[in-house]
């Protein structure tokens with residue numbers, strides 16, 4: 001049975017799905033989900049690019065930040081360094097990080113205990129191949145985070161891939177957007193909120209959605225941060241995601257919401273023609289395309305602070321990478337093919353309007369005080 005047929009049957013049996021339930025099936029159904037079925041979904045042959053696909057530069061720059069974090073913990077007596085990457089995919093970012101650590105930060109490399117957390121079994125299966133000789137540094141590859149972490153938890157483009165609720169404001173108050181059937185077509189339909197948690201979430205933020213606006217409420221992202229914060233005994237969390245402050249996210253500028261789908265590098269949004277034969281683009285071909293929504297960094301940050309974590313930085317990816325010395329490499333000026341490739345990769349990571357400003361970095365610390373971090377040394381600004 002196709003995933004679409006399964007979703008149609010589920011709606012016929014049990015009624016409309018919340019967008020979170022739809023996304024959970026479309027992306028993570030145990031056998032038919034988009035991420036479940038393939039070891040890699042990103043890059044040129046996939047549907048969209050992450051910073052990791054641009055080249056090894058992203059991991060190499062992150063290694064500088066991780067090394068600083070390791071030194072801060074080591075100077076306070078830590079002998080091992082847990083590096084826990086969540087949503088690790090095929091292990092490429094860990095590989096890039098460890099390549100740099102091995103070559104440049106041998107003390108970090110020697111004490112690193114790597115854990116790759118990834119729900120997709122297909123992605124986990126190719127991690128040994130990606131990690132190569134670094135496999136020896138791997139403590140585990142699992143579907144859930146370890147119970148106790150002393151070191152750093154890292155997640156690149158995880159929270160924006162978690163199933164999210166979608167809501168709209170009407171003159172009758174807050175409504176939730178459900179996925180229902182019109183004949184055989186998957187369509188959006190509004191109904192009463194599936195949980196009081198949705199209205200509570202907006203009330204906590206003190207944001208007012210105007211009538212006619214829609215938005216996403218990612219309860220799973222907030223829950224994930226709570227869990228990560230609790231499991232971190234001591235150290236840091238680095239979160240990198242498509243995101244905005246709540247003030248920006250729940251504003252007229254994003255009044256049509258941010259649910260977006262990617263298929264072969266073509267973008268579909270909720271603004272697409274909802275009357276096309278297969279319904280709105282993000283609903284069409286479930287299991288064949290990525291679905292994502294921008295992250296509410298204000299709520300993620302508040303959840304971490306409520307668990308006793310300190311916010312050490314919240315900034316655009318460009319500023320973070322510039323703080324880490326993205327433009328300091330002496331090779332960058334050299335006139336050879338490698339240097340040109342490197343320059344182009346850095347441009348892609350840094351350029352405003354691209355990954356550099358759509359992606360934000362949230363740096364959190366627990367039991368480490370409030371050290372100034374190198375990634376925040378250029379400028380700490382969210383645009």
Ligand SMILES: C[S@@+](CC[C@H](N)C(=O)[O-])C[C@H]1O[C@@H](n2cnc3c(N)ncnc32)[C@H](O)[C@@H]1O
Pocket residue numbers: 035036042050051052053086087088089093117118119120123143155156157158161162
């Ligand atoms: C957008 S991809 C990003 C992959 C990689 N981090 C990168 O930047 O290229 C999101 C990944 O997170 C994984 N994922 C989703 N929910 C997860 C969870 N709760 N725990 C661990 N991995 C998860 C997905 O299977 C997918 O591989």
